[in-house]
Amino acid sequence: MTTRDIIHETFSALTANKVRTSLTMLGIIIGIGSVISMVSIGQGAQASIQSSIEGLGANLLTIYPGALQPGRGIVSSGRGAAQSLVNEDIEVLQEIPGVSLIAPQLDRRFQIVSSLGNNTNSTVIGTSPAYAQIRNMTTVNGIFFTENQNNSLAKVAVIGPTVATDLFGAEDPLGQTLKVNGVIFRVIGVLEAKGGSGFANQDDMVFVPISTMQKILAGVDYLSVIAVSVEDKDQMENVRTLATEALIKKHRVDEADFSIISQADILGTLNQVTDAFTLFLAAIASISLVVGGIGIMNMMLTTVTERTREIGLRKAIGATRHDINLQFLTEAVALTLIGGAIGVILGWAVATTVSSLGLIQTEVSLMSVILAFGVSAVIGIAFGYYPARRASRLNPIEALRYE
Amino acid sequence: MIEVSNIKKIYINGDNETHALRGVTFTIEDGEFVAIMGPSGSGKSTLMHILGALDTPSSGGYKLDGHDVSKLSDDELAKIRRDKIGFVFQSFNLLSRTTVLRNVTLPLIYSDMPVQAREKRAVQALKDAGMDENRFNHKSNQLSGGQIQRVAIARALVNDPSLILADEPTGNLDTQTGNIVLGTFQRLNKEYGRTIILITHEKDIAEHADRIIHIRDGEIVDDSKKHTKKIINQKP
Numbered sequence: 001m002t003t004r005d006i007i008h009e010t011f012s013a014l015t016a017n018k019v020r021t022s023l024t025m026l027g028i029i030i031g032i033g034s035v036i037s038m039v040s041i042g043q044g045a046q047a048s049i050q051s052s053i054e055g056l057g058a059n060l061l062t063i064y065p066g067a068l069q070p071g072r073g074i075v076s077s078g079r080g081a082a083q084s085l086v087n088e089d090i091e092v093l094q095e096i097p098g099v100s101l102i103a104p105q106l107d108r109r110f111q112i113v114s115s116l117g118n119n120t121n122s123t124v125i126g127t128s129p130a131y132a133q134i135r136n137m138t139t140v141n142g143i144f145f146t147e148n149q150n151n152s153l154a155k156v157a158v159i160g161p162t163v164a165t166d167l168f169g170a171e172d173p174l175g176q177t178l179k180v181n182g183v184i185f186r187v188i189g190v191l192e193a194k195g196g197s198g199f200a201n202q203d204d205m206v207f208v209p210i211s212t213m214q215k216i217l218a219g220v221d222y223l224s225v226i227a228v229s230v231e232d233k234d235q236m237e238n239v240r241t242l243a244t245e246a247l248i249k250k251h252r253v254d255e256a257d258f259s260i261i262s263q264a265d266i267l268g269t270l271n272q273v274t275d276a277f278t279l280f281l282a283a284i285a286s287i288s289l290v291v292g293g294i295g296i297m298n299m300m301l302t303t304v305t306e307r308t309r310e311i312g313l314r315k316a317i318g319a320t321r322h323d324i325n326l327q328f329l330t331e332a333v334a335l336t337l338i339g340g341a342i343g344v345i346l347g348w349a350v351a352t353t354v355s356s357l358g359l360i361q362t363e364v365s366l367m368s369v370i371l372a373f374g375v376s377a378v379i380g381i382a383f384g385y386y387p388a389r390r391a392s393r394l395n396p397i398e399a400l401r402y403e
Numbered sequence: 404m405i406e407v408s409n410i411k412k413i414y415i416n417g418d419n420e421t422h423a424l425r426g427v428t429f430t431i432e433d434g435e436f437v438a439i440m441g442p443s444g445s446g447k448s449t450l451m452h453i454l455g456a457l458d459t460p461s462s463g464g465y466k467l468d469g470h471d472v473s474k475l476s477d478d479e480l481a482k483i484r485r486d487k488i489g490f491v492f493q494s495f496n497l498l499s500r501t502t503v504l505r506n507v508t509l510p511l512i513y514s515d516m517p518v519q520a521r522e523k524r525a526v527q528a529l530k531d532a533g534m535d536e537n538r539f540n541h542k543s544n545q546l547s548g549g550q551i552q553r554v555a556i557a558r559a560l561v562n563d564p565s566l567i568l569a570d571e572p573t574g575n576l577d578t579q580t581g582n583i584v585l586g587t588f589q590r591l592n593k594e595y596g597r598t599i600i601l602i603t604h605e606k607d608i609a610e611h612a613d614r615i616i617h618i619r620d621g622e623i624v625d626d627s628k629k630h631t632k633k634i635i636n637q638k639p
Contacts (some may be wrong), residue, residue: 005512123460313496316457317510317558318485322480397457400492 001323004173011329013303021335026337027292028379029346032372034285036347036364042278043355044362049270049335053263057101059233060262061132061240062228063247083222084257092250095227096242098235103131105225108214112206113179114167122163124180124206126213134229138204142174150209153216158189180206181217185223212385236262263278292339293379300332300387311391312399327394332384333377340376344369404432405454405566405598410463410473412621423449424460424620431600433565436592436631438601440608441618447493448570450618451602455490455568456483468565485513489559493571495551497543497558503529504539507557514562524561531595532557533587549580557585560597567591567599573608585611591631 014021023034063217065084090102106126113119132144157178164173175185185208194202213321214221230239241262248256311324351362412424423446431437441447452458453465456472457480465473472483472608482489489510497506507525518522529539532553543551548594552572559567569588589611601612610613610632617625 001512002518004518009512010500309496311500313492314509314513315481316455316484316490318481318513318562320481320513322478323513389500397452400496 001326002100004221006326006330007325008332013327013331014244014334022298024295025339025342027295028289028342028376029292031285031345032340032343032376033290033350035282035375036283036344036368036372037350037362038285038356038393039278039365040322040351040362041360042097042274042366042370044351044355044360045277045288046271046274047363048361049274050267053267059236060189060228060263061228061230061236061243063228063243064259065224065257066223066259066261067256079294082103083220084251085223085226086221089223089226089247089250091114091342092246093226093243096239096246097229098239099228099243101130101134101229103128103134103227104210104223105227106210106220106222107224107345108218110217112163112167114221115170115179116171118167118169120166121165122166122204122206124217126208126217128210128212131207131227134227135202137194138192139189140192141172142187144189144207144223145209146177147236150211151340154209155183155212155216157185158191158207159187160191160203160205162195162201163206164190164373180208182228183216199217226290236264241325289375289379290318293336293383295386296332296335296380299335300384301390303326303331304387306397307391308394308402311394312396312402314395315394315402318355319353321392324394325388328388328391329381329384332388333380336376336380337373338382340373343376349370350379404433404466404468406455406464406466407617408504409448409462409467410453410460412453412458422621424453425546427618427623429616429620429623431598433598434592434596435614436599436601438590438603438605438612439552439615439616439618440606440609442604445619446540446621447604447618449621451568451570454489454566454600456480471483473621475633481513484615485510485562487565489564489567491555491559491567491569491572491576495555495575497551497554499544500542502542503534503546503554504542507552509563510558519638524563525557528557528560529554531560531591533590534602539633540638547580548576549583552576552580552584553587556584562564565598566602568596568602569599570602571604573603581608628629 008071008283012316062207064083082180089103093099094154102125110122110124111121111356112124125131128150129144129147137144140157140161142158144158148154149156158174158182158325159167159178167178168176173190176187178187191202191207208217216391228239228243230236240262244256244260249259251257314324351364354360355356355362408428410424410427411422414421414423427446427450439447439450443565449458456467456475458553459475459480459515460473462474464471467483467487470483472480475483498509502605504522504525507528508521511521511524512599526539530536533556534550534553538546538550543554546554556572559569568590572588573584585608588601592613599612601609603609610629614628615625615629616623
């Protein structure tokens, strides 16, 4: 039998009962379609988390006070409880080659009252002007405070857009005042909206000079975070090692009483989570693929029974077992491959719809398409094997007599 | 040439042994038109299956053109059927919704013949079987019984077989169309020298052959040449 003959036989067999063929295919279409769309949604979620983390500053090392306990990941339970980071640490860090910018940080939550009488409860971050550069923040209105204002205990504040709306509504916040813990601050800048990404929503924050924060608002001399930006991504590990050594020496401790986290650490952990999430979605979708495969097997068994006489005839005129086996296996594989192709299109359509609705920016990877085709071929072979084998082993005499 | 020597076929079903053939011996020369006749249960179907290489005998020898066919495997038997035997069945067994031409070409797809050569052979076989040329592309379910059986005969001819085995070929046809089919067999035998074996239970049908092998209870009871009933007006 030539390939052309097999294609011809398969085509005429599949078109003989179009309704049944398409219903059987539907199982595979839904299976492959859901695997493709689920995986693309999972990967899209991963990509969006990745880009929003990188948006927080790409070459960033974050130093937290207190040692992280192994196994507890980046979720620090007692941030602020440990008071091991102090202003002098910044000078030590500045000596390290490869360090570009350093922003100390002290966070507190305060009730804030505007000059218009509006209230909000928000995080106040005391920091230096470098913070804006490190975190890729820009003002849409006014300016970020300067080094001078930072050194002179200026009572100025830069507010996030959410805070601006909460406190001042439609009015221009520039030049207005707000009261934090009884201290009056003048608003000198409003930040550009970055979009609320769950944790650490920068739009809902108030920034004040670190010195003002430490000496006037909080009355402490320690820091809650030091953010260090590194000149080059390749130097990250090197700088982290040097910084760890330098701070241990400075603090005169044997083991680090602080922890340094890089964006790569956060990404790694989140990627683990999203990978598990993607796998979970794909596993659920795979169940429908298996059900589709059983549908194929069911149809092929029915077909073999229905066409018993035809099989008998083919054997009588000289078809070998191999010929019959090949014919029915090809039918099953053709069903799953065509179903797989339509499924890929369906999955792609679902993914595109999800993207265009703005839920998640999905991406259908070539890898998942290739995998989908591979899987459909394997399902065709696996679930077509038994029916084809049954057909090929029919006794021609009994098959010809079959009513 | 067909040489059958002392063929026995025993079916074992639990403790029961059924002797379908109890030692059958005969020779059929090339170009003979033979009828194998017997009532149902006589063993003629079993004999046909063995002659058609669909089954092997329990004992005894069967040589087709000098090849020993009695002890071959399933796939070797399939190759013998493909190269040396043409079947015509009582129930025609054409593929429905498939063109006449494709039906006749079907046996050739299992050989290595190139596509163009197949078509040429199929057209020739259809002409030899007396099929009307403008129906070659009709679907088989658009044909009458007589036409269907002609297509089936053409399919049996297409691989240029050493032997055509016709199993009750007129059983599903009325007398008139049956006669046309029998006439076709006579013509293929006389004009093209085809070796034809006709299996039937009807004396009337068997008499169209030149020689009748009468079988009963698994044994040959009579093997004789008779006056042949000639069909007049062989071509429609």
